[in-house]
Amino acid sequence: MLEQANNGDNTLMASPQLLQGGLARSERHTPSVPTLTPAMILHRLQTTLELEELLEIFSNALAGMVPHDGLTFDHPDMGIHISQGRLSRHVCSYNLMVERTEIGQLRLLRGRKFKEPELIALEEALSMLTYPLRNALLYRQALTSAQTDPLTGLLNRTSMTRMLDRELAVATRSGRQVCMLVVDVDFFKQVNDTHGHQAGDHVLVAVAERLRALTRKSDMVFRYGGEEFVIVISETDAESAATAAERVQEVIRSAPHTLDAGQQIRITASIGVAMQRPNDSPASLFKRADQAMYRAKNSGRDRIEWED
Ligand SMILES: Nc1nc2c(ncn2[C@@H]2O[C@H](COP(=O)(O)OP(=O)(O)OP(=O)(O)O)[C@@H](O)[C@H]2O)c(=O)[nH]1
Secondary structure, three states: OOEEEEOOOOOEEEEOOEOOOOOOOOOOOOOOOOOOOHHHHHHHHOOOOOHHHHHHHHHHHHOOOOOOOEEEEEEHHHOEEEEEEOOOOEEEEEEEEEOOEEEEEEEEEEOOOOOHHHHHHHHHHHHHHHHHHHHHHHHHHHHHHHHEOOOOOOEOHHHHHHHHHHHHHHHHHHOOEEEEEEEEEOOHHHHHHHHOHHHHHHHHHHHHHHHHHHOOOOOEEEEEEOOEEEEEEEEEOHHHHHHHHHHHHHHHHOOOEEOOOOOEEOOOEEEEEEEOOOOOOHHHHHHHHHHHHHHHHHOOOOOEEEOO
């Protein structure tokens, strides 16, 4: 079993490694696949910025030279783990770099050992992959930042509309309902005015963290804008939604927030709740939850109000 690490400055290390998992011997790609010229491989790799598609192209282009059962790609800092084909006994692993920047680890898997000429061919192919791979990672980074709020790291309003569209359709098909909570921090302007904008930012980040920690994996938390957050609970009912709203209210007001200067401040939030109705769009559902939130504000704040 071989593990290679190509770190981009021509250092190559080899050490034995055995992968836990399947012991499949049949290869996903067989030697009958035609061998491509380097120019053809490079051309194909430059046809996409989608990471999964790029790796698929790479895997297919490699098939004639280095038959394999599967391929994995990992970039832990970007939270990326892609696995194509299947796990197999022998693993050939490369840490890829471009201009001294790590761009992830690529592993090739198959049931029999990789031979020396195959490793040479693989390294040649990898040298063609690195720049297209770097570009695909940059593209993914750009897409992610367009979807997230830079201050809190939560998904932003644009993402909310897109994801809610899908959630509403799924819930309609399954005969269940989506619930929306609009959560607006009370008297937030006072936090800024009294403690400064940096402290205000700090509170927003802390609120986002509390909401994220509270919500289940299937729930979605968005920063709608300013000090307004939206929680979307998939496939729920009114009783569970009420419990969720109480938990949100509690988690925000329970513990004080400690500012950088050491002061502690307590904050509360006004919460509006709306349940999905037939033919709801993201906008109509949001409108009812938002109106309910404003009623909570007008009724004294630190309250939960339901849609009409
Ligand atoms: N620090 C900080 N402040 C923000 C941010 N976005 C919006 N704000 C401020 O949040 C404040 C919101 O004020 P208002 O809309 O009056 O709301 P409020 O003071 O919370 O009052 P109520 O909602 O009525 O309880 C404004 O002063 C905005 O400038 C941000 O990202 N960081």
